[in-house]
Amino acid sequence: MSFSSLGLSEQLVRATSDQGYETPSPIQQQAIPAVLSGKDVMAAAQTGTGKTAGFTLPLLQRLGEKPRQGKGPRALILAPTRELAAQVHDSVNLYSRYIPTKSAVVFGGVKINPQMMKLRKGLDVLVATPGRLLDLYQQNAVRFNEVEILVLDEADRMLDMGFIRDIRKVLDLLPAKRQNLLFSATFSSDIRKLAQGLLNNPVQVEVAARNTTAETVKQSVYPVDQSQKSALLSKLVRDNSWEQVLVFTRTKHGANRLTQKLEKDGITAAAIHGNKSQGARTRALANFKAGEVRVLVATDIAARGLDIKQLPQVVNFELPNVPEDYVHRIGRTGRAGERGHALSLVCADEGKLLAGIEKLIKKQLPRKEIEGFEPKNNLPLKPKAKADPSKARNRNAGRGTNGGKPGQGRSGNGKPGNAAKSAGRSNNGGRGRAGGQQRSGARRQSA
Structure with missing residues (x-):
């Protein structure tokens, strides 16, 4: 056609x-x-x-x-x-x-x-x-x-x-x-x-399923502690000889800090975000397209609107709070049938954000640790499954009258069970559940 x-x-x-x-x-x-x-x-x-x-x-x-x-x-x-x-x-x-x-x-x-x-x-x-x-x-x-x-x-x-x-x-x-x-x-x-x-x-x-990523984009996750992210990014840029990489941060201040750190490492970089004047944003983008700047650090304001032909790499220095923004970010590479690579530097605190992204795009992203940057806390391969309430009830079934286990009425030794003790305390001095609700409500009002 x-x-x-x-x-x-x-x-x-x-x-x-x-x-x-x-x-x-x-x-x-x-x-x-x-x-x-x-x-x-x-x-x-x-x-x-x-x-x-x-x-x-x-x-x-x-x-x-x-x-x-x-x-x-x-x-x-x-x-x-x-x-x-x-x-x-x-x-x-x-x-x-x-x-x-x-x-x-x-x-x-x-x-x-x-x-x-x-x-x-x-x-x-x-x-x-x-x-x-x-x-x-x-x-x-x-x-x-x-x-x-x-x-x-x-x-x-x-x-x-x-x-x-x-x-x-x-x-x-x-x-x-x-x-x-x-x-x-x-x-x-x-x-x-x-x-x-x-x-x-x-x-x-x-023409495509909702919130899917392009097949032309290779995606990967690099587990790393937050404190080591900027050093790892500099290493990746140098070791792989990246000449053009778009990096996303969550905040404007984070974009500025990362740009300064990259410059100190001898890597030309520029930041683009909402606090920059339009002239500064235009210059930064023009220099990036011309190859005068190797790393363009952006907030999500640039996730849509940056059309850079054959952009080879996109890096999520920090994962977005909204899973859909991940799709838009990595969509800056692999455009018009070209191949691209999107990698995410993920610390343990971002485990839930990563799980949300993987649930949205319906695939588990491969993890790849870099020698010398192994994180202290590993990322889970899969989100933790929620406890089944019915199984919990089954485990507690039969407790109370046999073996002195906590339950209703009296325990096996003839003394009041824990549940009875708790009920008595809750009616004495407001130390039970109702009293706890009153105190938590007071804390919310004073917050």
């Missing part, structure tokens, strides 16, 4: 060919014809499978079928992060190089006045983060009366980041008659709830 067989114009097919794409991916094969038909679409696929082209190409063709009447925008694409918004805008520019289309991208963290000037010149496609878009609307820099197509890109991430209120505000400002496209990595219950109020009898496209 080729892009032309999907119904795309010669100009768009030529643009995809310029990027080296000859055969559409599974998500593109299903989504492009559905979007071209004018129907609402709800699509989910693993990260790195070409979702952006899946809506950008048919969107551009639909806009090209009739000229712009006013100043637009005619298509509005919402994205959760600055990096993803910039990436989507780059795709719009690449695919529209042979058709007369004007586009712009707006997001926070930079001055708003230059963005306002771009919008006043008129455009066809606007890519935006929700917060900055509403700021521009409130300053009368943008109107939505000409919007024909709305795209929610990485919709599940937008919900995770708390953008639901901003999204609903934007929806209230749009024309009632429009085409709606919802693209996501997963079809969570929250996404389905959002889709019910947004989409009209949508075509559903799902």
Whole structure:
């Protein structure tokens, strides 16, 4: 199957060919014809499978079928992060190089006045983060009366980041008659709830099981104590001659600390997170792509929106608190059919997080200890099974009247059993269960 067989114009097919794409991916094969038909679409696929082209190409063709009447925008694409918004805008520019289309991208963290000037010149496609878009609307820099197509890109991430209120505000400002496209990595219950109020009898496209990882990504776990993680990471980078590795931490401060430690070890590194200015984030990413920085240390803000061709390694320096974020993190490697390696440095305190990830992806990740970095506390291969209450009851059955075991009534030696003693104490001085509940309640109130 080729892009032309999907119904795309010669100009768009030529643009995809310029990027080296000859055969559409599974998500593109299903989504492009559905979007071209004018129907609402709800699509989910693993990260790195070409979702952006899946809506950008048919969107551009639909806009090209009739000229712009006013100043637009005619298509509005919402994205959760600055990096993803910039990436989507780059795709719009690449695919529209042979058709007369004007586009712009707006997001926070930079001055708003230059963005306002771009919008006043008129455009066809606007890519935006929700917060900055509403700021521009409130300053009368943008109107939505000409919007024909709305795209929610990485919709599940937008919900995770708390953008639901901003999204609903934007929806209230749009024309009632429009085409709606919802693209996501997963079809969570929250996404389905959002889709019910947004989409009209949508075509559903799902090309992979929910929360699965790409087969092109080799995954492994390196057990190590927390205090030895940075030293192990430096060793892995040096011993394996890694020239480009994306490392994820949980916190912004953790990203900064790790970057400093790597630099002290003679490894060029840069951090990218929400506290960095947009200029600093753009420079760090550009230097990483250019090979001037070997290690890019990021928080989960970069889990979606970093599109780095042939990125060979992703390292989880710390496991994410939310298992689904693991899928998005390692999706930065093994993209577009390339092979990739995702490894996680895991300490004993992260055992529960690892168990949650393995349960989500339905596979046990291989453990590999490095000589000199063996942890003091080993990671469990499998989560501990919960005790069966029925078995506990069976073990306690028959206790009390025989052999002097604790139970109801009297024990075998004629003295009150432990249960009776406990009952007596609970009614004397509030030392029993009721008294304990009162004290724990008082502690909660004073906390």
